[in-house]
Amino acid sequence: KQEVTQIPAALSVPEGENLVLNCSFTDSAIYNLQWFRQDPGKGLTSLLLIQSSQREQTSGRLNASLDKSSGRSTLYIAASQPGDSATYLCAGGSSNTGKLIFGQGTTLQVKP
Amino acid sequence: GAVVSQHPSWVICKSGTSVKIECRSLDFQATTMFWYRQFPKQSLMLMATSNEGSKATYEQGVEKDKFLINHASLTLSTLTVTSAHPEDSSFYICSARTGQRLASNQPQHFGDGTRLSIL
Numbered sequence: 316k317q318e319v320t321q322i323p324a325a326l327s328v329p330e331g332e333n334l335v336l337n338c339s340f341t342d343s344a345i346y347n348l349q350w351f352r353q354d355p356g357k358g359l360t361s362l363l364l365i366q367s368s369q370r371e372q373t374s375g376r377l378n379a380s381l382d383k384s385s386g387r388s389t390l391y392i393a394a395s396q397p398g399d400s401a402t403y404l405c406a407g408g409s410s411n412t413g414k415l416i417f418g419q420g421t422t423l424q425v426k427p
Numbered sequence: 428g429a430v431v432s433q434h435p436s437w438v439i440c441k442s443g444t445s446v447k448i449e450c451r452s453l454d455f456q457a458t459t460m461f462w463y464r465q466f467p468k469q470s471l472m473l474m475a476t477s478n479e480g481s482k483a484t485y486e487q488g489v490e491k492d493k494f495l496i497n498h499a500s501l502t503l504s505t506l507t508v509t510s511a512h513p514e515d516s517s518f519y520i521c522s523a524r525t526g527q528r529l530a531s532n533q534p535q536h537f538g539d540g541t542r543l544s545i546l
Contacts, residue, residue: 358539
């Protein structure tokens with residue numbers, strides 16, 4: 316059974332700092348891995364999608380990597396801004412079940 | 428592109444009422460739609476998967492008679508919470524994607540969610 320874990324659960328950093336959010340998964344049989352952003356009381360905004368054949372994806376200040384062999388993905392945020400404050404969720408798409416399994420999320424606060 | 432619209436965004440109703448939530452794909456054909464539930468400060472839990480024209484597949488522990496799902500067209504799925512009670516209060520989010528194949532590599536596109544409060 317696929318389990319997705321995110322560390323840390325919460326993170327507070329000063330504005331301008333570079334940071335890394337971690338995501339680990341137990342079953343390497345994933346067909347893709349997605350990173351989402353969720354603002355309080357809102358739905359999900361897709362940030363980056365990495366197919367199983369890819370190692371990383373970049374969008375602006377965001378870079379996500381995927382290492383299937385070690386069961387890890389990271390989301391790198393460069394030059395963080397207060398507007399980046401939100402909960403970040405990673406989710407692995409299981410090749411066996413076709414379902415998206417979510418981690419518990421990392422709540423990020425970027426202080427001005 | 429790939430916009431999913433969910434309606435209503437917030438609903439408050441009395442215990443015993445049935446509530447219908449709509450999920451629409453606005454600019455693509457959603458052969459598969461998913462319904463999730465999220466409790467405060469927790470992650471998303473998949474409730475059911477529906478393919479257009481087929482019966483929904485429910486996750487273990489989800490009452491199919493309680494949460495009725497209809498996916499009658501390629502752009503619309505509905506979730507009806509029947510005879511809702513306070514314990515059904517939660518944040519419900521739908522997602523949609525193309526591709527019916529089980530492990531489709533197409534991304535899921537999410538709606539903005541519906542906050543359901545049962546008094």
